[in-house]
Amino acid sequence: MFGLNQKDARLLLIVALLALLAPFLLNPFPTDSAMAQFNAGYPDLMQRFAIFGILAIGYNILFGLTGYLSFGHAAFLGAGSYSAVWMFKLLSYNIVPGIILSVIMAGLFSLLIGFISLRRSGIYFSILTLAFAQMSFALAYSVLTPITNGETGLQVYTDDPQYLQSVDAPNVPNLFGIVMRDTYTLEVGAWSFDFNNGYYLCAILMIAAFYLSVRIYRSPFGLMLRAVKSNQQRMNYTGLSTRPYTLAAFVISGMYAGLAGGLLASMDPLAGAERMQWTASGEVVLMTILGGVGTLIGPILGAGFIKYFENIFSKINDATLHSWFGFLPDGIENGVVWVLEHFVGAGWHMTLGVLFMLVVIFLPGGLVEGGQKLWAWAFKRGTGGKDKTSGSTNPAE
Template sequence: MLGLNAKDMSLLIVVAILTMCAPLILNPFPADSAMAQFNAGYPDLMQKFVIFGIFAIGFNILFGLTGYLSFGHAAFLGVGSYSCVWMFKLLGYNVLPGIALSVVTSGLFALLIGLITLRRSGIYFSILTLAFAQMSFALAYSVLSNPKFNLTNGETGLQVYANDPQWFHNSERLPDLPHIFGLSMRATQKVSVGGWEFQFNTGYYLCAFIMLICFYLAIRIFRSPFGMMLRAVKSNQQRMNYTGLNSRPYTLAAFVISGMYAGLAGGLLSAVDPLAGAERMQWTASGEVVLMTILGGAGTLIGPVLGAGLIKYFENIFSKINDNVLHGWFSFLPDGMEDLMVTLIHPFVGKGWHLTLGIIFMLVVTFLPGGLVEGGQRIGRMLSRKKSKEADSPASTEPAE
C-alpha cells in the first residue's frame, strides 16, 4: 500500500497511531499527582517533539544515508522561520503560505550553500557548513537588521507588528494569531477524565500530520534507487565515480532535500509561535540535530524521531526539577540523608540537565553505536530468543510426563 512493503507500512501505521494519541500517551500521571511534572503531554512540548522530529528526519537523509556530516543545518531552520514570519507580516496569519515559502527559501539557500560546501568531503565539509551557518547567524543577528534594510529584526527577533500590511488578514473574521483557515494554532481542547487532563491542540495536530507526511516521504526515499545511491556515496565514493555515476548531484540533492526538511521545521516553529530569532541559527542548534540523529540511530528510519523526542523531553522536563522538588521527593528520609541525596542529584537536574544528557549520549555511543534503535533491536532479539526457548522447553519435557 502507498508503495511501501508490509514492514514499512506497519512502522508508518505505528508512528501514526503514536503521534495521533500522543496527548494521551504522554500524560500517564494524574494532573495533581507528584509525578505530574513528568507529563509531557502539553501542547508546547508535543509541538517541539514533532517539529524537531521533522528536522532530524531530514538531517538523517543527508547524514544517515550519505555520511556527509553537516554542522550548519540550523541555518536552514532559521531561514524557514524568518520566511514564515514574513508571510505573516505581508499576507496574514494563515500558516499555509508561510510553511510553503519556508520550504522553498530554505531549499534555494541549501542549493547555494551545497554547491560550495560539497566541493569538499569529510571534516572539511563539516567545517565549511559550520562556517556558513555562523555567517548566516551573523547576517541574521546584525548585518541584515539595520534601519535601512531590516530583514530579520536582529536581537529582538522578527515578529508581526500592528502596522504590518497583512494584505489578506481580516481581523473581524480571523484570529490575530497564526491559524489554519480560521482555526487558531493555539486552540486547545482540554478533556478531563478522572484525575487526568488531556490537551488536544490544533498546532500540534497540524505539525504531527505534516511530520507523518515527511516520515512517509523519507521511507520512500530510503527505499528508492536514489536512496541506494546515497548509501553508495557513504560506502565507497571512488567506486561510484568509476562506475560511471556522478556523486556530486546525488549529494547535492540529499543536501537540498534535508535543507528543505529543516526549513519546514523552522516554518512550523514560527507557525506555532510567530517569533523568529537569530539564536535558532546558532551552532548549538546545529549540534543539537546531530546529537538527536546519532542518539536515535543514524541511517535508521525511526531513530532520529526518537532522538529528537528524548532530547526535547530532557530539555523541558529534567530542566524543571529544582531543589524544592528534590526536597519534596526525599522528605521521607532523615534530614541529613535528605540533604545528601539532594546535593548528589542536584548537578544532574535543573540547569544541569545537559550533564545527564551528556552521560546518556556517551553511554549510547559507547555501548549502542546504532543508537536507541539498536537498543530496541537487541531487546527485541533477546525477547524472541527467550520466547522460542520457552516454546521449545515444554515440548521437550512432555514425553517425560
C-alpha cells in the same frame, strides 16, 4: 500499502499511531499526582516533538544515508522561520503561504551552501557548513537587521501591512480560520488530555515527512546515497557522478529543516537569530545519533528523547528533590540532593551528556539498536543465534 512493503507499512502505522495518540500517551499520570511533572502531553512540548522530529528525519537523509555530517542545519531552520514570519507580516496570519515560502527559501539557501560546501568531504565539509551557519547567524543577528530585526527577533506588529488579512480572521497564526494555539482539554477522572490544533498539524506533517523519507530510503536514489557513503571511488568508476546525489540529499534535508522552521514560527510567530546558532545545529546531530543514524525511526525517537529531557528535567529544582528524598536522614538527604541538583534544572545538559555517552559507547546503533536488543531478548530467546542475523543485517529498521 502506499507503495511500501509490509515491514515499512507497519513502521509507518506505528509512527502514525504514536503521533496521533500522543496526547494520551504522553500524559499517563493524573494531573494532581506527584508524578504529573513527568507528563509531557502539553501543547508546546508536543509541538516541539513533532517539529524537531521533522528536522531530524530530514537531517538523517543527509547524514544517515550519505554520511556527510553537516553542522549547519540550524541555518535552514532559521531561514524557514524568518520566511514564515515575513509572510505573516506581509500577507496574513494564514500559515499556508508562510510554510510554503519557508520550504522554498530553505531549499534555495541549502542549494547555495551545499553547492560550495560539497566541494569537500569529511571533516572539511563539516567545518564549511559550520562556518556558513555561523555566518548566517551573524548576518541575522546584526548585519541584516532590516530583514531579521536583529537581536530583538522578528515578530508581527500591529502596523504591519498584512495585505490579505481579512477583518474577521483570527489575529493569531491559523490555518484557514483554525487557530493553531487553540486547545481542547478532555477531562477523564483525575486525568486531563490536551488536543491542540497546532500539534495535530505538526503531527500530520511529520507523518507525511516520515512517509516521504521511507520512500526515499527504498528508492534507487536512496541506494545511490548509501553507495556514496560506502565508496565514492567505486561510484565514480561505475559511471556515476557523486556530487549531484550529495547535493540533492543536502537540499532535501535543508527543505525538511525549512519546514520545521516554518512550523516553529507558525506555532509561535517569532523568529530569533539564536535559532541559527551552532548549538542548534549540534542538537540535531545529537538527536540523530542518539536515535540511531541511518535508521528510519531513530531520528524521531532521538528528537523526542532530547526534547523530553530538555523540558522535563530542566523543570526539576532542588525543592522537588528535597520533597523526593525527604524520607532520608537530614545529612544524607542534603548530600543526595547536592549531587543530584547538578543533573537537573539548568544542569539537565549533564544528564543528557551522560546518557549520550552511555548510548554511543554501549549502543552505537542508538535507541533503535537498544529496542532491537530488548525485543530479541524478550521474544526470541528460544531461537538462539538465528534472530541475531535477521536483526543486525537489516540496515534500515
